[in-house]
Amino acid sequence: MRGMKVHALADLGELRRELRARAEAAAAQAAAERERAQREERQRRLFELTVGPVRPLNDQRRVHHRPPAVPPRPVQRQRDEQAVMQEALSDEFDVETLLHTDEHLSFRRPGLGDDVMRKLREGHWSIQRQIDLHGLRTDQAREALGQFIRDCHQMGLRCVRVVHGKGLGSPGRTPVLKGRVQRWLVQKNEVMAFVQARPAEGGAGALVVLLRPVGR
Known part of the structure; x- marks a missing residue:
């Protein structure tokens, strides 16, 4: 009976360690995501301070040229x-x-x-x-x-x-x-x-x- 209790306590300790490891991994991943987001925000602000206000180009006057058609080779005639x-x-x-x-x-x-x-x-x-x-x-x-x-x-x-x-x-x-x-x-x-x-x-x-x- 005592042996069963010792085995159950060992399993419980292993489960706690696994849960703790998962929590630490999740916290590390969340910290990395926050760092990435902060870095992108700093780069965006630096770009705005350097270039100034920007606005999207109006593409209504853009001309789209079709690629020239490739003349067919008269393979069968040859x-x-x-x-x-x-x-x-x-x-x-x-x-x-x-x-x-x-x-x-x-x-x-x-x-x-x-x-x-x-x-x-x-x-x-x-x-x-x-x-x-x-x-x-x-x-x-x-x-x-x-x-x-x-x-x-x-x-x-x-x-x-x-x-x-x-x-x-x-x-x-x-x-x-x-x-x-x-x-x-x-x-x-x-x-x-x-x-x-x-x-x-x-x-x-x-x-x-x-x-x-x-x-x-």
């Missing part, structure tokens, strides 16, 4: 154009019957005179721009060439050079890209003719291409 360009340039196109096997391989649209081809072959046309397809995979070269021809034609350029290489670094030293470039160029409506470049302009590793005038 994808469609790329798809059309890739489909138009086929690797299976039979180009052999369209090429002229004179002293150098060449191509010209029907109705184009011999004098135009002669001047193109002799370098009378000034080369206005060129593209180098070295190191590109077949699909990359096809897309780059199609875009190049289209851009040059839209800019009104007439004579460009396409460097495809001689194929010396290809397996079997066979100029695979050269034959593909010829097929692709024949399929481009912007191309009127092309001839093998002169030795000083790339020789067997390049073609000089004559483009159709804009609007024709």
Whole structure:
């Protein structure tokens, strides 16, 4: 019986200590809140003494500018154009019957005179721009060439050079890209003719291409 009383007194003492600790914590928190409020009040009074009386700005004359609208990107149109360009340039196109096997391989649209081809072959046309397809995979070269021809034609350029290489670094030293470039160029409506470049302009590793005038 006496042991139970001692245990109850111990529990009561523990409860008192816990209540006292809680009361002290609450008092400390209240003191901190009062200190913070007094500090803010002192800062407010100091600001008023330094600046003087203030009043809110009248925002009725404020102009709110809307951010400029971002123009939409024609992503789908670009994808469609790329798809059309890739489909138009086929690797299976039979180009052999369209090429002229004179002293150098060449191509010209029907109705184009011999004098135009002669001047193109002799370098009378000034080369206005060129593209180098070295190191590109077949699909990359096809897309780059199609875009190049289209851009040059839209800019009104007439004579460009396409460097495809001689194929010396290809397996079997066979100029695979050269034959593909010829097929692709024949399929481009912007191309009127092309001839093998002169030795000083790339020789067997390049073609000089004559483009159709804009609007024709």
